[in-house]
Amino acid sequence: MSDWKKLAMTWGTSTLVGFYTIFVLMQLWNWFAVPLLHVPEASYWLIYGLSMVFGLLTGATGQDNPAHERRWNSLFLILNACVPEHKMEDVKEDVRSETESIWSDVGLLIFGRVLTNSLTLGLGFVVHLLV
Numbered sequence: 001m002s003d004w005k006k007l008a009m010t011w012g013t014s015t016l017v018g019f020y021t022i023f024v025l026m027q028l029w030n031w032f033a034v035p036l037l038h039v040p041e042a043s044y045w046l047i048y049g050l051s052m053v054f055g056l057l058t059g060a061t062g063q064d065n066p067a068h069e070r071r072w073n074s075l076f077l078i079l080n081a082c083v084p085e086h087k088m089e090d091v092k093e094d095v096r097s098e099t100e101s102i103w104s105d106v107g108l109l110i111f112g113r114v115l116t117n118s119l120t121l122g123l124g125f126v127v128h129l130l131v
Contacts (some may be wrong), residue, residue: 066105
């Protein structure tokens with residue numbers, strides 16, 4: 001699969017996970033903040049807007065991006081080999097394999113976020129039933 005297709009699939013999946021995260025936030029707000037603060041329930045799009053505002057205010061830039069670590073790993077592979085002529089092909093192959101495995105890291109990152117959101121939603125639901 002080409003890198004563009006992988007990038008498009010990653011972007012699409014990340015967008016869906018973001019929408020799911022907003023749903024989880026909305027449910028938690030409506031379950032806990034509404035009765036505690038005596039405010040009206042929040043709609044999905046209101047929580048979406050608040051999420052954008054807080055993202056801008058806190059500077060959420062996606063620092064968990066595995067691409068940054070992969071770039072550093074690639075650079076150190078080159079530096080460790082000092083790139084003598086007889087090692088050049090080995091270094092190129094190491095760098096290529098290092099950069100190609102980024103998609104599995106991105107997939108694990110997305111899966112972890114979905115799992116965390118689902119566990120939070122489930123636990124929130126149980127607590128909501130007890131309150």
